[in-house]
Amino acid sequence: MMATQLFINGQFTDPQQGKTLDVIDPATEQVFDQLAAATAEDVELAVNAARASFDSGVWQNQTAEQRGKVLRKVSELINERLDEIAALEVKDNGKPFPEAQWDVEDAAFCFTYYAELAEQMAASPDELIDVGDDRFSSKVVKDPVGVVGAIVPWNFPLLMAVWKVAPALAAGCSIVLKPSELCSLSCVELAKIIKEAGVPDGVFNLITGLGTEAGAPIAEHPLVDKLAFTGSVPTGSRIMAAAAKDIRTVSLELGGKSPFIIFDDCDIEKAVEWIMFGIFWNQGQVCSATSRVLVHEEIFESLMVRLCIEAEKITTGPGMEEGVLLGPLVSAGQYNKVLGFIADARAAGIEPVFGGERPAGLDTGYYLQPTIYADVPTDATIWKEEVFGPVVCVNKFASEEEAIALANDSEFGLGGAVMSDDLQRCDRVAKALKAGIIWVNCSQPTFAQAPWGGYKKSGIGRELGRWGIENYFETKQITAFNKDERWGWYIK
Ligand code: NAD
Numbered sequence: 001m002m003a004t005q006l007f008i009n010g011q012f013t014d015p016q017q018g019k020t021l022d023v024i025d026p027a028t029e030q031v032f033d034q035l036a037a038a039t040a041e042d043v044e045l046a047v048n049a050a051r052a053s054f055d056s057g058v059w060q061n062q063t064a065e066q067r068g069k070v071l072r073k074v075s076e077l078i079n080e081r082l083d084e085i086a087a088l089e090v091k092d093n094g095k096p097f098p099e100a101q102w103d104v105e106d107a108a109f110c111f112t113y114y115a116e117l118a119e120q121m122a123a124s125p126d127e128l129i130d131v132g133d134d135r136f137s138s139k140v141v142k143d144p145v146g147v148v149g150a151i152v153p154w155n156f157p158l159l160m161a162v163w164k165v166a167p168a169l170a171a172g173c174s175i176v177l178k179p180s181e182l183c184s185l186s187c188v189e190l191a192k193i194i195k196e197a198g199v200p201d202g203v204f205n206l207i208t209g210l211g212t213e214a215g216a217p218i219a220e221h222p223l224v225d226k227l228a229f230t231g232s233v234p235t236g237s238r239i240m241a242a243a244a245k246d247i248r249t250v251s252l253e254l255g256g257k258s259p260f261i262i263f264d265d266c267d268i269e270k271a272v273e274w275i276m277f278g279i280f281w282n283q284g285q286v287c288s289a290t291s292r293v294l295v296h297e298e299i300f301e302s303l304m305v306r307l308c309i310e311a312e313k314i315t316t317g318p319g320m321e322e323g324v325l326l327g328p329l330v331s332a333g334q335y336n337k338v339l340g341f342i343a344d345a346r347a348a349g350i351e352p353v354f355g356g357e358r359p360a361g362l363d364t365g366y367y368l369q370p371t372i373y374a375d376v377p378t379d380a381t382i383w384k385e386e387v388f389g390p391v392v393c394v395n396k397f398a399s400e401e402e403a404i405a406l407a408n409d410s411e412f413g414l415g416g417a418v419m420s421d422d423l424q425r426c427d428r429v430a431k432a433l434k435a436g437i438i439w440v441n442c443s444q445p446t447f448a449q450a451p452w453g454g455y456k457k458s459g460i461g462r463e464l465g466r467w468g469i470e471n472y473f474e475t476k477q478i479t480a481f482n483k484d485e486r487w488g489w490y491i492k
Pocket of ligand 1: 178233238254
């Protein structure tokens with residue numbers, strides 16, 4: 001079995017130490033590929049290549065239109081291979097094929113979106129600043145931040161990478177990307193596409209391998225100007241500490257335990273479907289998953305009955321099978337972690353009202369039934385911590401104030417959702433929730449144009465939209481003294 005390769009300075013290359021990692025299909029638990037496992041020596045080469053390409057100006061000095069043309073080509077090439085890349089994502093990650101197609105389509109769009117945004121920004125006149133002193137004129141310009149170290153997780157392997165790669169390239173930066181060791185194959189394909197599209201050598205580099213061996217050296221490298229990270233809180237904290245050492249900028253997209261408040265005036269059928277989409281989509285391995293549901297006490301019992309009936313109808317199985325809506329979890333490690341949460345809850349006397357077991361007939365693969373808890377103590381681990389699996393806790397509330405207080409009682413603040421026929425109430429609740437992304441009468445859909453990111457331990461900074469590209473710019477003021485006279489401080 002041929003292993004994948006790293007992509008450094010425009011060349012596909014084997015890791016210096018020749019290390020590889022098994023790539024496992026979570027639906028079969030079988031090894032189907034070998035992943036190149038980089039170490040610090042490879043990171044050194046990749047960062048140096050990125051640095052040299054940035055400093056040479058080969059990419060950053062191109063116009064936004066020139067870069068935009070290349071990025072649109074990347075988008076076109078992704079779209080041409082959409083189903084093939086989506087199928088690879090299914091094999092690597094386990095997610096159902098239609099979800100993978102959606103991810104890949106979004107990834108392609110992201111490149112055209114940022115090509116266009118960068119062109120618009122470049123075309124708009126410099127922002128003039130009124131400094132209140134007519135002897136001076138001042139304007140603001142944007143510079144690409146430099147070499148970006150982008151480290152991403154496995155839950156949306158291609159898309160999470162592209163949320164960083166597309167705006168960083170559009171801004172004129174050079175990049176070293178490290179996807180998760182669990183799911184890197186779609187990023188290997190991205191590297192091929194980026195090469196084919198004509199991104200100059202060294203501007204985009206791909207390092208695959210373990211977090212400690214291939215990720216940490218990127219985070220710690222002094223020639224990396226900016227760290228863009230998506231992943232867990234503990235790793236995010238390490239990344240921030242590494243950035244702090246050399247005062248480098250950092251943006252963090254971390255975990256969540258997002259609440260979904262459902263009032264008694266809403267349609268129970270719609271509520272049930274959005275609850276399910278909010279937690280079972282992508283096997284619940286979604287940072288913004290609405291995993292804490294708060295239902296008004298008037299409709300709690302009837303909603304729970306309908307939720308369990310619908311959860312039972314979800315077809316679980318291999319992601320490529322027609323009609324499957326719940327695939328396996330990504331890995332043995334993640335599967336055991338989620339089972340651990342269920343076992344700990346059980347030890348604390350908390351039993352699911354639905355699920356919690358391996359589905360019948362699926363003896364191989366990291367499969368778990370959709371799992372529903374009701375009336376969970378709010379100090380229970382399963383209520384407070386991110387499970388990152390198809391596991392939802394549903395509690396009841398009596399008043400709007402109580403719902404908001406319960407929703408905000410979390411160390412996370414990534415997402416939140418509210419459902420009610422009363423749109424004024426939705427607006428009130430949306431404003432009161434301490435989170436970066438709020439859904440009204442839905443949960444989860446997101447768009448490349450809108451900002452993405454969290455409050456509290458869910459992160460720092462925003463991706464997507466114009467906020468996403470700002471991550472990859474430095475802001476520079478240019479202030480000029482316009483009077484034909486001496487300054488007169490020292491020399492009169
Ligand atoms: P993780 O933190 O274990 O790993 C993320 C990435 O960091 C991987 O590429 C990993 O190899 C790398 N890494 C691990 N240790 C490292 C180290 N010491 N130095 C440098 N890099 C290191 O997270 P995960 O399990 O891959 O992903 C799941 C987490 O990601 C969840 O907490 C989820 O909520 C979060 N997430 C957040 C968002 C968001 O937008 N906020 C999106 C997706 C996932």
